[in-house]
Amino acid sequence: MSVINKALVVVMSTGVALGAAVVFLYLGNRAPVVPPVLAADPARTAKPYVVKLHAQWCPLCMITKDVWREIETTYAGRVNLVVLDFTNDANTSVSRAEAKRLGLEQLFSNYEGATGVVVVLDAQTGDVLASIKGSRDFGEYRAAIDSALERVKPSRPGFSR
Numbered sequence: 001m002s003v004i005n006k007a008l009v010v011v012m013s014t015g016v017a018l019g020a021a022v023v024f025l026y027l028g029n030r031a032p033v034v035p036p037v038l039a040a041d042p043a044r045t046a047k048p049y050v051v052k053l054h055a056q057w058c059p060l061c062m063i064t065k066d067v068w069r070e071i072e073t074t075y076a077g078r079v080n081l082v083v084l085d086f087t088n089d090a091n092t093s094v095s096r097a098e099a100k101r102l103g104l105e106q107l108f109s110n111y112e113g114a115t116g117v118v119v120v121l122d123a124q125t126g127d128v129l130a131s132i133k134g135s136r137d138f139g140e141y142r143a144a145i146d147s148a149l150e151r152v153k154p155s156r157p158g159f160s161r
Contacts, residue, residue: 029062031085034072037102048129048148049080049121051107053114056087060116060134070138071118075145080123086113120144122151 001009031054037044052068054061072081082102084095092112099108106126107119118141120130129151130144 029056029058029065031056031083031087031091032065032068032072034081034083035076037080037082039101044080045123046152047078047080047123048145048152049082049102049104049107049119049123050075050145050148051082051084051104051119051121053111053117053119054083054085054087055115056085058115064116064118064134064136067136067138067141068118071141071145074142078149079145084108084111086115120148122148124152 032052050071075081080102082098082104084099085091086095096108096112099105103126104121107121107128111117111119117131117133119128120132121127122129129148132140132144135141
């Protein structure tokens with residue numbers, strides 16, 4: 001086998017391996033499923049929103065999926081977890097409807113198509129408290145979410161905030 005043929009085999013093998021890795025990563029990066037936020041739940045308006053802007057093809061979403069799992073585990077029940085999926089037009093349409101149902105149309109409008117981002121919102125004002133893009137540092141998310149939770153703690157007599 002000539003040197004050119006060997007080089008061609010190596011290049012083709014590398015291409016096949018990279019292609020297989022991309023397919024594997026893509027298939028393993030489906031949008032996380034979180035429990036639905038109940039619009040009728042009065043506590044919903046006090047809890048901050050933590051919104052994941054996702055797409056199956058997004059490299060940042062692929063590398064931060066473990067951090068999102070940690071957010072889900074740590075903050076389930078304490079915040080409103082929402083995933084807006086921009087993988088394709090159908091998913092974007094479903095996400096638009098979900099944002100509208102939850103009163104998050106402005107967030108959707110401002111971030112439509114953005115991926116690899118986690119946005120922390122004040123549920124009462126709709127203000128963006130933090131927008132974190134592609135970080136693999138859970139501490140960064142924890143600081144932003146904990147700060148949002150501190151804003152909604154009821155003040156107790158004898159204590160200052």
